[in-house]
Amino acid sequence: MFSAEPQRAWPAEITGARNPRGGIWWDGVAAGCAWLGATLLTVGLTNVDEWDRTGEFAAIEGVLGALVFALALIPRGAGPRLQRLGPWLTVLAIVLAAWEVVTAKLAWLPPPFFAPPQALLDVYLSDWPRLGESALRSLLLLAGGYSVGAALGFLTGIALGWSRIFGYWAHPLLRFIGPLPATAWLPLAFFIFPTSGSASTFLVALATGFPVAVLTWSGVASVNSAYYDIARTLGATERFLVLRVAIPAALPHVFVGLFMGLGASFSVLVVAEMLGVKAGLGWYLQWAQGWASYPNMYAALLIMALLFSGLITLLFRARDRFLAWQKGLVRW
């Protein structure tokens, strides 16, 4: 999706923003019906197996359905943002209902490998302290490793692009060691570092640092030389050239490096938590598998998806702020 506008411009047939002047929000009516229908299915059909929290699940579906329905009928009840979500709300209800039917109601997808939605709800309601702590631990580890890796990678990249001597020594090292996946260091890291926490911080930093360093460096190297000529004739010092010309000009590349580094750090984080650190979402997944409690795994995966997607969104927000001057930004 390439777009220069601040808002995504989906066509009106998809967004359901057909009725901008108030009145009935028809996509909302459809969504409300879908959710209420899902509620009826959940309550009306009997479960093949015993499943806790079926009632709570149905209640949530019902409340959601009623709410959307009410908003759809009240003039100006739903804002444009919600209106744009209309079709998604409908599809979500249908998918959830189908999931409910093929697991709890018909058992086509057999337990314990497949769990109905209410089983996930049960996990969230009963195991939230452990899940919450795991998410927090993952987040802290990631924040520590990522910020160290990004900062070191950025400085390395700038130095590589700017200093011949630094480049002479660091470039071969970077080329030789950089392509090793951070996970390959895992056994060594757990052996060398005193704690598994510091070992995995190191691994996350390593996974982040390499792409950030390479892209920052290539960003600095590809700066239009006229930018330097102009600054020099205007009386710029070396310091000004680095801080006010090279770095801003390289920022679009740096951002790509930060994005790639974030992806790499997710994967090394999860592996490190599974193998060494006794905390975090990766560990939770491993632990749930040990007990064959598949609903817990699905629940943890869902949280992980939300968390990581949220972090990437944050990164893109930061990019939109710092690189607002660029034309045609990719929207996340």
Next chain:
Amino acid sequence: MVAATPLDAVPIVARGTTLEVCGVSHHYTLRGEPLPVLDGIDFRAEPGEFVALLGPSGCGKSTLLRLVAGLDHPTQGRILANSAMIERPDPSRIVVFQAPTLYPWRNVWSNVAVGLEARGLLKSHRRRVDDALKLVGLENFAKALPHQLSGGMAQRAALARALVNEPSLLILDEPLGQLDSLTRLQMQGELVTLWQRAGFTALLVTHDVEEALFIATRVLVLSERAARIKADIRVELSYPRHRGDGRLTALRHRVLELLGLDATW
């Protein structure tokens, strides 16, 4: 559009530079082969002179300007500014490059302010930035980003970026090349007024014979690459000049003859 707001809020201290180009030859290396670009260029510009360089495309005009700016060093010969060798760029010699390269991450105002900022003068001289923007008629676009400007506006912004520094030698590489013909005529007049008021020495590269004769006190006609000075023509007409002036027409004929273009005239 181009307001006649002067930069006279700031006292003009710098007078024009004396520029001496002594036997300058230069070559680039292209795929291992030397590519001669300048061949024994020799001239002296007095303080406050306005020298135009005319010559065929690719003959080495921009190269000469880079040498004068101190961005490159000539392979042979010396260039002196006020009797001192030019060794590195200096804010007393400001270049307006052929392409109006603005920093895309800075808005127009801070692009124009960049020279003052680089020298730590911005705090005390913010007014100058505003004045320069007014001078080129961009005061309403101070907050715009470079990609939101037209080609001509970008070139005017680049001109303003040079003028805020109050250079004593202004080096212009086809600064009006991307302007439409109307704005171009207007800016030619503005340039003359500005130069007369500020008293800097100017070196202007242009493709436009009429422009050179209308603005400059002196026109150097260069040969094909490697460039030599073919003719050094003094334009001894007072300002303001009139484009229809018969003496300009005669000079124009002579210059075109030198460039080998008089057949169609």
